[in-house]
Amino acid sequence: MRIVFKTSYLQDIRPWKDGYQLSLYLILLACALAAPLLLDDFYLGELTNVLIWAIAGMGLMVLTGHTGQASLGHAAFLAIGCYANIILLEQGLPFLLAFPLAGLITGVLGVIIAIPALRMHGIYLAIATLALSVLMDDIIVLSEPLTGGVAGKFAPPVRVFGIEIDRWGTPRAFYWLVLAVVVIVTLGYINLLRAPLGRSFIAVRDSEVSAQAMGVHIARTKVMSFFLSCAVTGLAGALMGLFAGAFNNETFSVVISILLLMMIVIGGLGSIHGAFFGAIVIGFLPQFLSISKEWVGALIGGNTVAIPGLETGVFGLILIFFVLFEPMGIYGRWLKIRTWFELFPFYRRDMFKRQKSYLKTERLR
Amino acid sequence: MDNLQLVISGLANGCVYGLIALGFVLIYKATEAVNFAQGDMMMLGAFVTIGLTNAEYMGLPFWVAVPISLGLMAGFGVLLDRLLIRRMFGESQTSVVILTIALGFVIRFVAGLIWGHEPQTLQNPLAGKDIRFGGLVLGLEDVAVITVTVLLTLSLYLFFARTKLGLAMQAASQNQLAAYYMGIPVKRVQGLIWGLAGMVACVAGILFAAKGAVDPSSGLLGIKAFAAAVIGGFGSLPGALAGGLIVGVIEPFASRYIAAGYSQIAPYALVLLVLILRPHGLFSQIRLKKV
Numbered sequence: 001m002r003i004v005f006k007t008s009y010l011q012d013i014r015p016w017k018d019g020y021q022l023s024l025y026l027i028l029l030a031c032a033l034a035a036p037l038l039l040d041d042f043y044l045g046e047l048t049n050v051l052i053w054a055i056a057g058m059g060l061m062v063l064t065g066h067t068g069q070a071s072l073g074h075a076a077f078l079a080i081g082c083y084a085n086i087i088l089l090e091q092g093l094p095f096l097l098a099f100p101l102a103g104l105i106t107g108v109l110g111v112i113i114a115i116p117a118l119r120m121h122g123i124y125l126a127i128a129t130l131a132l133s134v135l136m137d138d139i140i141v142l143s144e145p146l147t148g149g150v151a152g153k154f155a156p157p158v159r160v161f162g163i164e165i166d167r168w169g170t171p172r173a174f175y176w177l178v179l180a181v182v183v184i185v186t187l188g189y190i191n192l193l194r195a196p197l198g199r200s201f202i203a204v205r206d207s208e209v210s211a212q213a214m215g216v217h218i219a220r221t222k223v224m225s226f227f228l229s230c231a232v233t234g235l236a237g238a239l240m241g242l243f244a245g246a247f248n249n250e251t252f253s254v255v256i257s258i259l260l261l262m263m264i265v266i267g268g269l270g271s272i273h274g275a276f277f278g279a280i281v282i283g284f285l286p287q288f289l290s291i292s293k294e295w296v297g298a299l300i301g302g303n304t305v306a307i308p309g310l311e312t313g314v315f316g317l318i319l320i321f322f323v324l325f326e327p328m329g330i331y332g333r334w335l336k337i338r339t340w341f342e343l344f345p346f347y348r349r350d351m352f353k354r355q356k357s358y359l360k361t362e363r364l365r
Numbered sequence: 366m367d368n369l370q371l372v373i374s375g376l377a378n379g380c381v382y383g384l385i386a387l388g389f390v391l392i393y394k395a396t397e398a399v400n401f402a403q404g405d406m407m408m409l410g411a412f413v414t415i416g417l418t419n420a421e422y423m424g425l426p427f428w429v430a431v432p433i434s435l436g437l438m439a440g441f442g443v444l445l446d447r448l449l450i451r452r453m454f455g456e457s458q459t460s461v462v463i464l465t466i467a468l469g470f471v472i473r474f475v476a477g478l479i480w481g482h483e484p485q486t487l488q489n490p491l492a493g494k495d496i497r498f499g500g501l502v503l504g505l506e507d508v509a510v511i512t513v514t515v516l517l518t519l520s521l522y523l524f525f526a527r528t529k530l531g532l533a534m535q536a537a538s539q540n541q542l543a544a545y546y547m548g549i550p551v552k553r554v555q556g557l558i559w560g561l562a563g564m565v566a567c568v569a570g571i572l573f574a575a576k577g578a579v580d581p582s583s584g585l586l587g588i589k590a591f592a593a594a595v596i597g598g599f600g601s602l603p604g605a606l607a608g609g610l611i612v613g614v615i616e617p618f619a620s621r622y623i624a625a626g627y628s629q630i631a632p633y634a635l636v637l638l639v640l641i642l643r644p645h646g647l648f649s650q651i652r653l654k655k656v
Contacts, residue, residue, distance in 0.1 A: 070459050070462065116640075116641040120640060122458050122459065123399045123458065123462060123599075124595070124640055126459075126462060127591050127595055127636065127640070128636065128637060128640045128641075130588060130591070131588070131591075131592070131633040131636040131637050131640075132637065134588060134633050135630055135633045135634065135637070138627075138629060138630045139630075142627065254588075258466055261463065261466075262463065262466070262467065265463050309473060309474045309477050309581070310474065312470045312473070312474065313470060313471055313473070313474025313475070314474075315467075315470065316466075316467040316468065316469070316470030316471040316474070317467075317471055319463065319464075319467035319470075320449065320464060320467045320468065320471065323453075323460055323463055323464045323467070324449065324452050324453075324464075327456065327460060
């Protein structure tokens with residue numbers, strides 16, 4: 001176990017614990033930067049997909065993991081970001097302007113939606129956002145002149161600093177573009193969590209009443225959380241649209257909303273790492289399933305058959321196991337393993353035990 | 366007369382929504398959690414009955430198959446509670462919600478594996494018959510759906526209001542710990558509630574499959590039932606049925622009088638509107654939180 005001595009007050013709010021931890025993350029970043037040179041185009045595409053999902057996951061994590069507002073409608077914001085980006089590009093705006101604007105538009109729309117949602121709690125918020133996600137499909141069809149309706153839209157190649165970036169033509173450039181966005185968003189997120197705003201998010205999540213007593217403006221905090229969450233999700237949506245190349249009203253269905261929420265639960269609610277772990281699971285699960293299906297098919301000598309709904313079924317099963325046995329997700333499990341090694345042989349089973357709360361309703365009858 | 370016809374068909378549809386919503390309310394009333402898999406349990410109930418009744422599967426007589434499938438689904442509900450929900454005792458509401466969503470995915474997948482993804486209808490003795498009533502043509506199924514739903518809601522309401530077990534269930538939901546101190550077997554009560562919810566889901570499934578075709582993704586109907594439950598306020602059984610009927614009646618009228626494309630968004634827009642105006646449902650039962 002390493003012991004970090006505190007030599008200055010700034011050390012308490014520094015984003016990294018010590019030089020060792022910082023160097024680990026720098027090595028990870030270097031690996032990520034070098035990935036296009038090591039991987040072939042197919043796996044590079046998969047990796048890009050995982051990174052885009054991680055951005056979306058971070059967007060939802062701000063709202064659900066750190067502010068405690070469960071949203072089942074974030075696919076709607078993915079859609080808004082995606083369409084806003086493409087429509088702005090079609091108006092002739094450069095990508096470097098259209099992309100942040102798409103995020104901003106999504107964030108502002110998120111705030112407009114958040115204002116009535118402030119009064120809702122728990123399941124009512126979940127249901128309202130679910131309804132919003134279902135509605136978004138129809139809204140896209142109805143606003144056909146803007147969105148292309150059922151026929152959908154095609155993403156044009158974009159130019160950044162004179163370099164043409166296209167998902168199929170130049171997958172490496174596209175990967176680096178996504179990686180740049182990931183790094184910026186992650187750094188922003190880390191900084192948010194050590195700023196007063198991020199702290200007040202966590203206070204609202206843990207107890208609204210105590211947060212209010214400590215002087216946190218609940219409504220303003222929630223609106224800010226919605227804004228940041230929706231803006232980041234909009235950015236992810238814009239990248240998703242460029243990555244998919246073509247999309248229509250069914251691309252961002254309500255199932256995507258639910259998958260997004262499940263993803264951050266599997267990864268680990270309330271941690272930035274969780275968004276990445278969840279994205280890795282959701283990104284590589286289809287590949288893993290198709291490989292293992294071939295393997296099983298070869299083993300029993302039969303041919304491989306397509307099983308519709310296999311992915312969501314397996315995903316649901318994984319999620320059930322996580323909710324039952326590891327509510328803190330993959331990141332929580334990793335923390336436990338790491339603590340076991342750091343404290344060896346002093347780790348005890350109940351070190352991460354959480355207090356149970358028994359149900360008491362506020363209903364009158 | 367046309368409008369009356371629309372109302373009747375809307376009522377019959379609304380009854381199915383109302384029955385799913387009834388399942389939400391039952392579980393919410395007893396455990397303060399929302400079962401997002403209720404729509405999928407409805408679908409499973411329908412498929413179990415189809416598997417027992419239809420000629421291409423087991424071919425049992427309809428009136429023999431119905432009690433068996435009711436029993437099976439009640440058993441399924443109890444089993445769910447034993448295996449999954451009971452372990453969530455003392456965890457937050459959101460985790461239960463996420464667990465049931467995942468459960469819905471798994472149920473849909475398994476039903477697709479067993480019964481395939483083709484829409485199927487339940488072969489039942491009431492199919493294709495109708496009653497003429499003045500100028501009105503009522504499908505016998507529609508009449509049966511409405512009657513069964515009203516009877517079921519009434520008996521459940523009386524069960525909660527009058528019987529000892531019903532009161533115990535309410536007490537267990539209001540304050541788990543206090544109910545436990547009073548000698549109520551909270552865990553067993555919760556198991557019974559899940560069994561009951563499974564049974565109600567099965568009734569809804571049978572009625573749904575008798576009226577039209579059911580396929581594994583029919584469980585998504587549950588989203589419309591949310592509308593019903595929200596409109597009715599999550600805590601009240603008659604409210605849930607009323608909400609279901611409102612949603613059911615609005616749908617055919619919307620598709621008739623509002624331009625195509627706008628009509629199918631009516632139920633969801635209604636939910637959003639209700640939640641914005643009355644954040645805890647139309648018949649709200651929550652006052653300010655006490656610390």
